[in-house]
Amino acid sequence: MTDRPRIKIYGAGSIGNHLAHGFRRRDAAVVICDLDPDALRRTRDEIQPDRYGAFDSEIRLESCDAVADETADVVVVGTPPDTHLAIARDQIARIAPRALVIEKPLATPDLEGCQALATAAREAGTRVYVGYNHTLTPHTVRAEQWLRERPIGAVTTLSALFREHWGGIFGAHPWLSGPKDTYLGFTSRGGGAIGEHSHAINIWQHFAHAAGLGRVAEVSAMLDVVEADGARYDRVAQLSVRSESGCVGTIVQDVVTRPALKWLRVQGSDGFLEWEVNAGPSHDAVRSAAADGEVAEETFEKTRPDDFQPEVDHLLSELEAPSDASPISLERGLETMLVVAAAWRSHETGRNVRIDWDRGCTLEALVSS
Numbered sequence: 001m002t003d004r005p006r007i008k009i010y011g012a013g014s015i016g017n018h019l020a021h022g023f024r025r026r027d028a029a030v031v032i033c034d035l036d037p038d039a040l041r042r043t044r045d046e047i048q049p050d051r052y053g054a055f056d057s058e059i060r061l062e063s064c065d066a067v068a069d070e071t072a073d074v075v076v077v078g079t080p081p082d083t084h085l086a087i088a089r090d091q092i093a094r095i096a097p098r099a100l101v102i103e104k105p106l107a108t109p110d111l112e113g114c115q116a117l118a119t120a121a122r123e124a125g126t127r128v129y130v131g132y133n134h135t136l137t138p139h140t141v142r143a144e145q146w147l148r149e150r151p152i153g154a155v156t157t158l159s160a161l162f163r164e165h166w167g168g169i170f171g172a173h174p175w176l177s178g179p180k181d182t183y184l185g186f187t188s189r190g191g192g193a194i195g196e197h198s199h200a201i202n203i204w205q206h207f208a209h210a211a212g213l214g215r216v217a218e219v220s221a222m223l224d225v226v227e228a229d230g231a232r233y234d235r236v237a238q239l240s241v242r243s244e245s246g247c248v249g250t251i252v253q254d255v256v257t258r259p260a261l262k263w264l265r266v267q268g269s270d271g272f273l274e275w276e277v278n279a280g281p282s283h284d285a286v287r288s289a290a291a292d293g294e295v296a297e298e299t300f301e302k303t304r305p306d307d308f309q310p311e312v313d314h315l316l317s318e319l320e321a322p323s324d325a326s327p328i329s330l331e332r333g334l335e336t337m338l339v340v341a342a343a344w345r346s347h348e349t350g351r352n353v354r355i356d357w358d359r360g361c362t363l364e365a366l367v368s369s
Contacts, residue, residue, distance in 0.1 A: 081190025130333025152268030214244030
């Protein structure tokens, strides 16, 4: 592209600021909008100076109404999950951006509006992405390479964990007093462990695809649901899943574990592959072992902004040359939402839930057994 890419970001919270910073590192023209003037003030006076040393005066701060009809190459929806699809549909209808990025989770567990979004985007020619940034980081790329090049035999099981106390989230949002003040305290709004830490579901799916295991076909879940101070959320979500190829695995997400553990293991008949976020204070890691038992490890130094730069770079490259297999495509995001919904259904009914992929991203695709 010869012109600077134009980026419009809805939501002046944590993710909006991370992505704004990442796009500005690539000299994009960025506007952040929010319904709350105080959120814009915090971006200018607190969030950006605290995280990045100073507020970038090249970032425009506007009300959402002021920029609703302003064109953009990329629209980022970084608002609470229960507002994602309405904003996304509105922007597709108004300006049909070339790319639209929705922060995870894509929607709420009722899947309301998911299929309609896919239809609207296809008709408008807008490519939609979902912000599962961990699928694009350097250690993920290396793990995929090792999975291809370092034989571990037939895959026997796949496990993924995103276990992290959400004190860090509230530390990054000090204006919130606790779960009840935000969507985080309501699973039905896209919060709780099953929504907020759905990175584990998504990364499980990512490596299942990489290993040729197919999509998740069946889910059995147990959730620890808390009701307190008007909030209702799951603090622990434990899923047993079966892929289309028949591989059985586990996924665990919670908002109570200290220190955090963000880890995945592909176990093969002759060895294993491990993937870990924040394996040390400032690095991610990949480990692999074959039949001889010798473990190879590679670490990847990073800062917190580095977690989001690969996503930004991927989106900019997609503007230049769209791919048919983006790890953060809407299709992958819809797959994750169906597993979230299936887990919630399984917990509520106490039954296994099969996913009928021919029925789209709708509750009708969830078949209890």
